[in-house]
Amino acid sequence: MRRLSPILLAVALACAPTVAVTETQSAPVSTSIEQVAPTATPLPSSTTTTTQPPPTARLSPRPIWLFPGPDHFEGDVLTAQVPLGKFDADELTAATVTLDGVEVAVSGSLSGDPLLGDYLMFASAIDTTGLLGDHMLRVEATVDGSSIEVSQAFTVHPDSQRPPQERSARWVPVEAGCCTVYVLESTAADRDIALLTSIIEDTTDEVEQRFGLEIAPIDLVLLDVLWGNGGYAGGEVAISYLDRDFGPRTADTVALTFVHEFTHAISRSLDGTHTPWPLNEAMAVFITGGHFKDQPLGPRAKALAMLGRLLPLDEFLSDFTNLQHEARYVQAGALATYIVETFGWEAWLDLYGADHDEQSWSGWMDAASSATLGVDLETLDDGFREWVDEQPLGNQIQDLELTIALQTVRRAYQAAYAPYPNYFIYESVRDAPQTAVALREAGDPVTAAVETFIAHAQQLVIEGHLDEAEPFVDELEAIVASGVVAGRLVTPFLELALAVDAEGFELLDYNPITGTGVVTAREPDLVPIVVSVDNGRLVGWKQVVSATN
Ligand SMILES: [Zn+2]
Incomplete structure (x- = not known):
């Protein structure tokens, strides 16, 4: 048992x-009325920005999940989770956590998620106060008789670099x-x-x-x-x-x-x-x-x-x-x-x-x-x-196959590169020691490119453009398996994410069919900006005023 x-x-x-x-x-975007409007966010004056992707854009796998993350700031109290890659783990008989070779006094427990499987949980394991700089975390454990040894390098940035959004979030x-x-x-x-x-x-x-x-x-x-x-x-x-x-x-x-x-x-x-x-x-x-x-x-x-x-x-x-x-x-x-x-x-x-x-x-x-x-x-x-x-079939085989394939690879992406914390260890997410767990996420252009790529594939499936969606799913499977963000379909996403990043913006959405993307200035700016792409070149910026504001 x-x-x-x-x-x-x-x-x-x-x-x-x-x-x-x-x-x-x-x-x-879909709930907004597009209109040019004055904004606190200065838009780039350049209208012909192009940025070539680096020879190899890679996603970073996370053998140990650290929250809040993926960036860490001094003062964060990090919870560590080690994915076990399976469901129904039974018994944890030993667990040791070391930080830069020194054992950390923390006990582990088995936990789990109905989608990503089981993991080892070390709640509030590392107080990063006084830990500015680069570190190596190592976990050794025995689960169901099998040894686990994983390491994760991480960096603690100065508190002064903490996103302003987190300082005021309540x-x-x-x-x-x-x-x-x-x-x-x-x-x-x-x-x-x-x-x-x-x-x-x-x-x-x-x-x-x-x-x-x-x-x-x-x-x-x-x-x-x-x-x-x-x-x-x-x-x-x-x-x-x-x-x-x-x-x-x-x-x-x-x-x-x-x-x-x-x-x-x-x-x-x-x-x-x-x-x-x-x-x-x-x-x-x-x-x-x-x-x-x-x-x-x-x-x-x-x-x-x-x-x-x-x-x-x-x-x-x-x-x-x-x-x-x-x-x-x-x-x-x-x-x-x-x-x-x-x-x-x-x-x-x-x-x-x-x-x-x-x-x-x-x-x-x-x-x-x-x-x-x-x-x-x-x-x-x-x-x-x-x-x-007795049911009619329609196009449900292709729809279902694509849906299962896309969601399976999306969860594999989450497990390897964009995990999420189990804050149901608390009665409420609001009881978590830091609100950052509910709002901090990766903002780098490679992650933005892949996530907008996934979202676009999802949009194609949901809107019934199944033939068009298939190569997106195939390419995504190759990206997640290798961690290398390359391919005919993802390249325009990556180019745009890098181009707007160079101007200080983050890609939120991109539709290569219309050549229209949505970006935002760095947090806490939440005003969406529409960008236009023509022949691979970023050619226009336009502020959008939300009808819901
Ligand atoms: Zn349900």
Whole structure:
């Protein structure tokens, strides 16, 4: 039996009844009215900037994840996480942390994430006060009998170089719909709070009307960084809302994240005894009408079947935790759709709220289905498969294959180069010792190029430009596997990111089809600026005034 450390327990609580893993946005451009306006940000006078990419642009792998990061400033208290590259690690028998060869007095524990797998956690391990300069951190541990030895070089910069945004950032509560929304000052969510309030109120109403129930008050925390898929529901709901968003949704589908998480919040009151997590997700995906975007769940399940990934229900339920995220959510959502269509909404709620002591999810489902639907799990599975077979297919095979491939490689990018902290070790993200964990992210041009590249590929898939998206996904797989940012498609992203970086700006978004990008001055400036690219040359800058300001 896996030893449940307090940290692991916190994760389990975050995951079990309500976990969620959702999406993200990136709103400012699509919600803005373009107009030339005076700005505090001086725009470059040059209109013909070009910057050649270096011979080799590389991403930096992170064998040890250090938060807040990836840059560190004196005074940060760093938490270290060592990814184990697997799920369900059982036993940590030894762990030693050394800093520049000197052992650090800190104890490790096993923790985990439903998307990136398990890791060793050393909370608040290194106080960087007095540690200016370069250092080497080393972790040696034994997990499940296997030795782990990893090292990570890192640099502590002077506190004077800390982004101004972090100095003033504090959590500010805003009431909206079901929620007390907490935003950090001088972040994208703070800037767009009027838009977000409107979305939260609309989606609160939508979910409450679907259930005919009121959502109990929720604490909703908006992060300025991407954690996982951009949404978690545990003791509080945490949703990522940032300008350079490479999560699995687009600006146009951000409301679906709120619907998904609010469904978790409201359906919690409908849970029976030991209602399995797969049913929690089935409910959320069914009510949302897809995952990260509108999806025909029946046809998508048929595509899953034709790809050989629609599992028998007992296997699906037993292995749910370890299944590929998009695949398992499609099957879950389609199963709920089938049950509602076949047995009715009330029968689905009866099943969902059934009380059974069976500890295995498949055992629970067999008992609950027999009691509430009048069919055992095997019969339910037969009916589900027949229903799936009858669905039209459309273009769902290509869409699903690309979605799974893109999200899989995106998570591999996160795991290797852009990890996120597990601050669910605290009751609330707001309890973390530094607000920086919720807003600090990489700002270098190579990272910006790759993340805007991922976001563009995502946009192509969501908008249905599947043939166009395929080479982007292929190239991204090569980039993530090698760490070398090179290729026909990514090069324009890299050139633009380097060009605007040379002028003191950071790339947030780029569409090579229209030759239009979005940049921002260094934090805390949050005013988006549109740039134009023509034949590989950066030729124009234009301030944008957000309609939501
Ligand atoms: Zn969920």
